[in-house]
Amino acid sequence: MNKLENSISDREKAVFELGIKLGSLFHQFIGTPVSSRTKNSLEKSIEESISNQPFVNSVKVNIEAGKKYNALKPEQIKAKISILYNETRAKGEIEYIEGKDYPLMQIDEVKKVSQN
Template sequence: MSDRDPTPAEALCFEAGIKFGTLYHQFAGTPVSPASADSLATAMEDAIENQPHCRSVTVDVRHDELEAAVADGAAEYVELTGRFLEVEIVVDENEGLEVVTRMEMDGGYPLMTVETVRETSAGDASDR
């Protein structure tokens, strides 16, 4: 068994995970309807982009799924949960490291994954 410090890429993947947990659990449960979903998605993007290392957050509302849920439900709105969203979060680090992460539904569960670890050359990173 060996114990070691995290690599820069591991530390950055940890940061990306924080953003996903924040986004999901800050906003899960919010009353949402087809008409209000887009302002909520914008606020989610803007809120999470405040966090350190967060280059971009893209929240896409799954409008078909949301409309179907409202049609099935007992009210004109539902509570926000992962099945109504697809999310991409990109985090970066100034030494030319970038991590692309995503949340998509997978077998009924909102699965969050690291899609790509991108290491740029020092030259590529220098203009950031």
């Protein structure tokens, strides 16, 4: 589709896709009303929604919520995403950093895996 694609490595494509999923997850769901009573269904729904996107291997979401509901905040959500692009796996996560008002999205691992 694009001449450049030839010069992008599988590692680069895998981390690009990882970035898309992390940005999507955060900005789609932040603000959702959540409480301890409903956090399980929200976690499951986020995991399944994001796993629809291409090259997603797994998504794991953990939400902290109190009895009283609130609009989901950055500091309440942790997520780990694993991407598989050809034989390269990229893992990353959203981690809230105390004292900053935004979530850090970071790459945890990029490596070649055999798919036997």
